Amino acid sequence: MENKQTTWLQRNAIILTFVVLKLLIHLLTNHNYGFHRDEFLYLAEGDHLDWGYLEVPPFISILAFIVNNVLGSSIEAVRLFPTLFGAAIVALSGLMAREMGAKRFGEFLACFTVLFSLVFLRVSLLFQPVIIEVFFWTLFGYLLIRYINEGTTKWLIYLGIAFGLGMMNKYSSAFFIFSMGVAMLFTNERKLLINKYFWISALIAFLIFLPNLFWQYSYNFPVVHHMKELRETQLVNVKPINFFVDQLLMNITALPVVLLGFYALIFTRSRYKLIGLTALFVILLLLITSGKSYYTIGVYPMVMAGGAVFIEKITSSKLAFWFRPALLVSVLLLLYPLLPITVPYLSLPKMIEYKNKMVSKGIDSPFRWEDGNVHELPQDYADMFGWDEMAEKAAKVYHSLPPEEQKQTIIFCGNYGFAGALHHYRKQYNLPEIHSLNASFMLWMPPNPTFKTMIYIDFVRNNDEDAFHLFKSVKKMGEVTNPYAREKGTGVYLLQEPIQNIDRLVESAIKEERSFLVRN
Numbered sequence: 001m002e003n004k005q006t007t008w009l010q011r012n013a014i015i016l017t018f019v020v021l022k023l024l025i026h027l028l029t030n031h032n033y034g035f036h037r038d039e040f041l042y043l044a045e046g047d048h049l050d051w052g053y054l055e056v057p058p059f060i061s062i063l064a065f066i067v068n069n070v071l072g073s074s075i076e077a078v079r080l081f082p083t084l085f086g087a088a089i090v091a092l093s094g095l096m097a098r099e100m101g102a103k104r105f106g107e108f109l110a111c112f113t114v115l116f117s118l119v120f121l122r123v124s125l126l127f128q129p130v131i132i133e134v135f136f137w138t139l140f141g142y143l144l145i146r147y148i149n150e151g152t153t154k155w156l157i158y159l160g161i162a163f164g165l166g167m168m169n170k171y172s173s174a175f176f177i178f179s180m181g182v183a184m185l186f187t188n189e190r191k192l193l194i195n196k197y198f199w200i201s202a203l204i205a206f207l208i209f210l211p212n213l214f215w216q217y218s219y220n221f222p223v224v225h226h227m228k229e230l231r232e233t234q235l236v237n238v239k240p241i242n243f244f245v246d247q248l249l250m251n252i253t254a255l256p257v258v259l260l261g262f263y264a265l266i267f268t269r270s271r272y273k274l275i276g277l278t279a280l281f282v283i284l285l286l287l288i289t290s291g292k293s294y295y296t297i298g299v300y301p302m303v304m305a306g307g308a309v310f311i312e313k314i315t316s317s318k319l320a321f322w323f324r325p326a327l328l329v330s331v332l333l334l335l336y337p338l339l340p341i342t343v344p345y346l347s348l349p350k351m352i353e354y355k356n357k358m359v360s361k362g363i364d365s366p367f368r369w370e371d372g373n374v375h376e377l378p379q380d381y382a383d384m385f386g387w388d389e390m391a392e393k394a395a396k397v398y399h400s401l402p403p404e405e406q407k408q409t410i411i412f413c414g415n416y417g418f419a420g421a422l423h424h425y426r427k428q429y430n431l432p433e434i435h436s437l438n439a440s441f442m443l444w445m446p447p448n449p450t451f452k453t454m455i456y457i458d459f460v461r462n463n464d465e466d467a468f469h470l471f472k473s474v475k476k477m478g479e480v481t482n483p484y485a486r487e488k489g490t491g492v493y494l495l496q497e498p499i500q501n502i503d504r505l506v507e508s509a510i511k512e513e514r515s516f517l518v519r520n
Contacts, residue, residue, distance in 0.1 A: 015094035018111035040420025052215035059169035086124030096305035106312035113254035136166035137298025160201030164208025183277035246293030261307025386485025387421035395429035414458030472497035
């Protein structure tokens with residue numbers, strides 16, 4: 001037994017070392033700043049379990065349920081899952097390289113490039129569906145490689161299960177599945193189309209995904225409304241040249257490995273051409289459909305694994321052996337100056353010093369927000385500040401009210417970030433249910449709430465908001481003052497003395513906002 005265990009540890013020592021490094025990097029740094037607005041939304045979904053939500057299918061809500069009810073509400077607990085998924089991606093990258101014929105350096109290089117990739121360090125930080133999708137796409141690649149190597153039906157069955165779970169995390173897994181199907185037509189794997197186990201695998205994936213499909217039907221397919229809104233507001237701004245540039249920038253630390261990976265998988269006589277073509281077709285499909293640049297992230301671990309195997313082969317001679325350490329050093333040299341905007345390990349004063357140095361060198365894009373201005377922190381980092389202050393000030397207003405008025409008070413937030421933050425701190429501050437008509441909070445809003453007082457949280461310009469016209473008394477009780485918060489200036493308002501027909505007006509407004517969820 002000891003010999004077997006020792007052999008397993010020796011065989012996997014390289015992969016396990018990188019997994020431990022990945023865990024340490026994030027466990028030691030992921031609590032330095034606060035929660036991100038998106039994390040609050042997914043944690044709230046964990047308190048409202050269902051087969052679907054307006055943003056995503058239910059997979060992350062199940063994880064959020066575990067966090068909320070088992071692991072606890074600390075930032076370390078919430079970010080444990082993304083850390084584990086990130087470590088699993090590193091492990092699968094090494095295993096894919098091994099399955100494609102890598103020896104020790106090939107395994108090392110695959111794990112190394114994924115571990116020290118800007119994009120994979122970044123997405124492993126937050127509790128979001130993105131890191132889970134990257135994990136599933138990497139798993140898809142690993143299972144495909146195992147099937148190509150062994151040809152046994154169990155890998156097809158496992159792949160069907162993985163496809164189903166991937167679709168239950170993000171609908172964009174369909175890009176991978178579709179691209180794989182097209183790629184099969186150009187490879188020997190086209191014979192799978194007449195393999196009954198392939199179709200059994202497809203049926204398994206469909207059955208796993210079916211509950212969410214029923215949920216979509218019951219709510220009039222909100223994913224269609226969401227995609228239309230996304231296309232009109234965000235995807236319309238995606239330009240092909242920017243998309244390609246982003247692919248290069250995302251992989252800047254490992255660009256030779258990625259490019260050689262595509263070359264080796266597609267243009268040499270590789271038996272893994274299906275892997276390379278699938279990755280290529282995903283990128284082309286997203287380019288054609290104006291997908292966001294980061295939607296492609298999940299294809300790169302398997303491409304990096306292929307590149308690592310190829311580089312190991314072409315640098316095995318004494319003449320080319322020098323390329324190996326040079327490549328490893330170049331990865332670290334490219335990563336180091338950009339690490340602070342990838343992993344939040346710097347204190348705020350140090351981060352601002354770093355920002356000033358970058359801006360003085362003419363590099364200000366990481367600190368330029370959607371408003372076009374350069375700020376002290378990257379926008380994503382700024383989204384991690386101010387939430388506890390917002391909840392504390394809202395709670396102070398609520399508990400200043402007489403007990404009888406508290407019973408007739410509703411807390412309403414202008415967007416899911418505000419609502420999610422207050423929902424997260426609700427038990428700590430003994431607050432009532434938090435309401436909003438934004439994102440999935442819309443699903444949980446009662447159709448005809450009754451109240452006489454409203455605590456309203458939003459960023460209000462010119463002291464004018466639709467909700468203000470429903471009350472005779474409007475008082476600003478405070479605002480977010482954290483200088484680093486993206487939501488600095490967001491106000492906490494106390495609205496009292498409602499107009500006579502407020503119940504009817506509110507019910508009508510809720511019905512109108514939710515109209516796209518109702519089948520005609």
